[in-house]
Amino acid sequence: MFENLSDRLERSFKILKGEGKITEINVAETLKDVRKALLDADVNYKVAKQFTDTVKAKALGMDVLTAVKPSQLMVKIVHDELALLMGGDSVDVNITGSPAVILMSGLQGSGKTTFSGKLAQLLKGKRGKKPLLVACDVYRPAAIEQLKVLGEQIGIPVYSEPDCKNPVQIAQNAIKQARQDGQDLVIVDTAGRLAVDEEMMREIKAIKDAINPNEILFVVDSMTGQDAVNTAKEFNDRLDFTGVVLTKLDGDTRGGAALSIRTVVNKPIKFVGTGEKMDALDVFHPARMADRILGMGDIVSLVERAQEQYDEEEAKRLQKKIAKNQFDFNDFISQIQQIKKMGNLKDLASMIPGVGKAIKDIDIDDNAFKSVEAIIYSMTPKERSNPELLNGSRRQRIAKGSGTSIQEVNRLIKQFDQTRKMMKMVAGGKMGKMMPRMKR
Template identity: 55%
Template sequence: MVFESLSEKLQNALGKLRSKGKLSEKDLDLAMREVRLALLEADVNFKVVKDFIKTVKERAVGTEVMESLTPGQQVIKIVNDELTKLMGDKEAKLEFASSPPTVILMCGLQGAGKTTTTGKLANNLKKQNKRPLLVACDIYRPAAIKQLEVVGEKVGVPVFSMGDKHNPVDIAKASLEHGKKHGNDVILIDTAGRLHIDEELMDEIKNIYDAVNPKEVLLVLDAMTGQDAVNVAESFNAKLGITGVILTKLDGDARGGAALSLRAVTNKPIKFVGMGEKLDQLEPFHPERMASRILGMGDVLSLIEKAQSSIDEKKALELEKKIRTAQFTFDDFLDQLEQMKNMGPLDQILGMMPGVNAKALKGLDVNDKDIGRIEAIIKSMTKKERENPDVIDSSRRKRIALGSGTNVQDVNRLLKQFKETKKMMKKFTGMEKTMKKKGKFGFPFF
């Protein structure tokens, strides 16, 4: 889970202040010592940690906090504000040229996931009604051009390539003419992965930069490399003047050192984060939402956005009608599972809910295997069985278990859960009717 280790430690340190009616400087010093340790263990830059703790303490020892009715809550709010500021305050969006095409130069170390990320970004831009073009300028890595072509095909974006015998500078120049001719308004140039200490390759990418004059220079960094990612960013920035960073593998980064240090050290924003291997798992980086998640306050806005992009509104209205009339079937249940899966891994979804912290998720087995098992059981039922589970007798249960690769106990458990869910829905519908008769509307808890 994102920032799992850091999140748990910070929540533990600040949680001790939450219940205190009065707050002494000693209480604050103790909490800040734990916060400092948590940040350093998360591989956050030492100077960044020092400045962060200093700012939080200066704000926290003011009368506004010390004389507050909820001093602990006020300190947590200050930490939340400062974490947000540390990561850049607001979302940093891509800048587009006033007259197309907008050229985006992608750079980074070998193995950071640059080619896949370039494809993910093209996919993201396509959803914004842009017409991106992918450009294959990595002539060194075997099969790099083929990889970009495969990614391009998957996201439905054209790829410009001149093979591996031409100079990358010439390929980049030619791609501009090709893009203008074919109406592409964004040109994404995928360059070869290079070490920041390799002078020859760094000079080459500078030549590409000079030849195409990009509007954006995006550095792709592996979040799991921690403090080294910051050093790499400084080197690339000195050579190219990067405009932003894309952090990959953030879903696997339990520490968070790179995300928390980058902006403060390089003064360059994190623009996107990779949250999984799928080509639609590249998200804009929202500092305020990330700070909220780190402190266990959830990320409701991102959760809503995910739901809006994944859930079919028409189907949701139909489902509501079925619930009201007690016509909810296993087909509807299966449909809901499919839509939930589209929102992303369950642990990520749960991590966005307020009050659900990393520690709570640790003991919870939130993998997709359980959902797969439920899907297999439902798909092994006949249409009649899905619409009316009451007809499922013992022989049918054996057949369903055999067909789904599960056992009869799994089938029984699902049938029982479904029955209880329907009962609960019926009860809510009855309660709503009663409330309407009394002149009130909606469920009592709404």
């Protein structure tokens, strides 16, 4: 995400490299390039100009320490201003009430229905809520069925009235049903249109007035850039929504919507969709996003995702096996499955500082582990538990069974052996004993 903008900003900062101090001339030259980068990223012109004016005033007003290079100072100022531009602090979703009610709004194709399912799953898993999804899109063919399929997939009930064409009545009845069934969260998926029209606005305003939701979230496809910002303004003028959801952020190489929308509508971005899977949804953190735009990674989010998949009992069991040098291919495949649950592999790698830039032109898809899994699953249970049994003839059989070459099988086994040795070394504390010798 934001690859184009990140590249352009990096080039802008190079103007200051080698400069001994910040001057009005070199700052003006750098920020002229920054402004062009923002405009090319489809950032609103007024937002881009105001941003660079603020950065210029702060840069010229600072006394630069001798230890800090002008280019480093400029990166720091731009980072802080980017975070402020996107809202400063993350803003939590309001789910107080019995039940709490969240109303979705947005154009057709923005991803409202999928996001409704993602949000229900997120709040069920992380907040212990008992959600009810409500199908109020009575126009789009198969809209109700789509929500039902999502609900079944994530184990969350869906309220619908297929024969009713009154979305206000459906929403009201759903809230009554939620109270009866003890569900403390109602997420109302509404109809979208291909463009903003009066009928659509009247309808969703009527739903809002009838159910008085805790939250009205405007869902928008971030890849539509400046159009997303203009649509957000029209919706906000009529609905006064409480927050923005940016979908398809994983495919957005420019970043115009994320950088403009907060300033134009003065409403926080609360969530971002980062992929097609149901768990590909993140709470929006402006400072972390600024880190990623400037190529600094996002190690905090990476750690949080890892912790979500962390099983303490499994970790203790694994630690004992590693200490006894009993780590096997069953454990190896288990670790791969946990990594895959954390999300898109390229997105995960880009969260590591410095890695995002290195892999920007490398295609890493979710099938990256496919051949590894095929090789391991072609082993017998006994071979997976006892890797030392893997002699030449067994390796030949595994290669044929997995549709890979003997070279690929040998490479995996070699990497596995090296991994196992390193794990045992770390678990046995040998790394710590080696460090003093290495310092001498």
